[in-house]
Amino acid sequence: MDGGFDETTPMILVVDDTPANLGVVVDCLESHRLRVTIARDGAEALSRAALSQPDLILLDVMMPGIDGFETCRRLKAQDSTRDIPVIFMTSLTQTEEKVVGFQAGAVDYVTKPLQVEEVAARVNTHLKLRTLQKLQLTHNARLRDEIETRKRAEAELTEMMHSVRNVSNAIAHDLRTPLAELRSRLESLAVMRPAPEETFGEVEAALADVDRVIAIFNALLRLAEIDAGIRQAGFVDADIGDLVSDAGEFYLPVAELRGLSLSVACVGDLRRVADHLLIAQAVGNLIDNALKFTPPNGTIHVAAQRNADGSISISVSDNGPGIPERDRHKVTGRFYRGDASRGTPGVGLGLALVAAVATLHGGSVAFTDNQPGTTATLLLGATQGARVS
Numbered sequence: 001m002d003g004g005f006d007e008t009t010p011m012i013l014v015v016d017d018t019p020a021n022l023g024v025v026v027d028c029l030e031s032h033r034l035r036v037t038i039a040r041d042g043a044e045a046l047s048r049a050a051l052s053q054p055d056l057i058l059l060d061v062m063m064p065g066i067d068g069f070e071t072c073r074r075l076k077a078q079d080s081t082r083d084i085p086v087i088f089m090t091s092l093t094q095t096e097e098k099v100v101g102f103q104a105g106a107v108d109y110v111t112k113p114l115q116v117e118e119v120a121a122r123v124n125t126h127l128k129l130r131t132l133q134k135l136q137l138t139h140n141a142r143l144r145d146e147i148e149t150r151k152r153a154e155a156e157l158t159e160m161m162h163s164v165r166n167v168s169n170a171i172a173h174d175l176r177t178p179l180a181e182l183r184s185r186l187e188s189l190a191v192m193r194p195a196p197e198e199t200f201g202e203v204e205a206a207l208a209d210v211d212r213v214i215a216i217f218n219a220l221l222r223l224a225e226i227d228a229g230i231r232q233a234g235f236v237d238a239d240i241g242d243l244v245s246d247a248g249e250f251y252l253p254v255a256e257l258r259g260l261s262l263s264v265a266c267v268g269d270l271r272r273v274a275d276h277l278l279i280a281q282a283v284g285n286l287i288d289n290a291l292k293f294t295p296p297n298g299t300i301h302v303a304a305q306r307n308a309d310g311s312i313s314i315s316v317s318d319n320g321p322g323i324p325e326r327d328r329h330k331v332t333g334r335f336y337r338g339d340a341s342r343g344t345p346g347v348g349l350g351l352a353l354v355a356a357v358a359t360l361h362g363g364s365v366a367f368t369d370n371q372p373g374t375t376a377t378l379l380l381g382a383t384q385g386a387r388v389s
């Protein structure tokens with residue numbers, strides 16, 4: 001209990017009701033450069049052990065109140081003191097008493113009258129064992145963490161390989177139809193050599209097939225560029241409000257043609273550093289879906305606003321068939337087309353691009369019920385200091 005020791009010096013709790021014994025043990029341990037704290041009975045030992053977390057406890061067996069064995073059992077029953085090694089100091093040399101001590105959870109015992117050098121030697125041995133045990137425990141915990149991390153990485157990799165395989169299959173599948181059609185049109189032109197006025201229709205249809213193939217490739221290339229992080233270079237000061245209004249204007253004739261009403265509302269200052277081409281395409285994809293899946297006489301509303309946290313929300317609401325809740329996590333997958341898409345043009349890459357654009361801008365895409373219909377919201381995350389003033 002003398003000064004001069006630092007925090008790393010091991011601390012021993014000595015428990016004994018006889019002051020003379022305490023004195024002998026304390027002197028011995030301190031002369032071996034160990035920190036010592038004491039308790040005079042079982043109850044004091046329990047509270048002191050929990051409070052000062054000693055590295056080892058030397059515990060007398062015969063004490064008034066709670067005896068040494070019971071004290072040991074209670075130490076072992078408590079999470080905060082369970083791992084502290086206990087050595088009994090006992091004058092009882094009968095074998096069965098030693099066994100009771102070990103059963104109570106002790107690691108060793110010394111016999112009274114105490115041989116101080118033996119006490120010091122045993123204490124040091126158990127302190128070393130305890131240090132090794134602690135090391136091993138942290139080592140094991142680190143190994144467990146590492147195994148977990150590797151397992152997770154492996155699962156992600158497998159998942160990625162699956163999705164790459166699925167996407168490759170889907171690409172092959174989706175390109176085969178327009179390419180096969182294109183081939184048969186060209187073949188019929190080559191074989192039949194129709195009159196020039198009939199040729200025109202076939203060539204137009206062939207051009208539409210080629211456009212479809214090009215559209216798939218463009219969408220895939222965009223996605224690949226975003227994945228590779230190349231598109232970050234396309235960030236400029238952009239006015240999201242202008243961009244959303246332009247998209248609305250662009251789609252207005254199509255909406256009218258389909259007998260749908262389309263309105264746009266942008267509020268506040270919506271300037272932000274962004275890849276405006278990609279955002280325009282993402283907004284276009286959302287409006288295109290709303291137009292495509294909403295039956296005639298439906299209404300579509302596009303809104304953009306800045307949120308309290310600085311992020312920007314662009315939402316497209318329609319009153320079409322809606323997206324069932326169980327499908328909402330799937331619709332952003334590459335080449336996913338849901339029930340609503342039957343008989344409509346498209347390849348299922350539109351929302352995949354919206355999701356990638358959202359991620360690129362630190363945001364997300366979410367679908368909610370518009371009762372009836374869908375509200376698709378593209379969120380662009382808040383930028384730090386990048387806002388144009």
Ligand SMILES: Nc1ncnc2c1ncn2[C@@H]1O[C@H](COP(=O)(O)OP(=O)(O)O)[C@@H](O)[C@H]1O
Nearest residue numbers: 289293322331337338340341346347348350351
């Ligand atoms: N506004 C919407 N209303 C109903 N379903 C939608 C809507 N937008 C998307 N979906 C569903 O999500 C699927 C994926 O959309 P998308 O990736 O844009 O592909 P595509 O438009 O080529 O079908 C669609 O096939 C459709 O089932």
Ligand SMILES: [Mg+2]
Nearest residue numbers: 289346350351
């Ligand atoms: Mg689409």
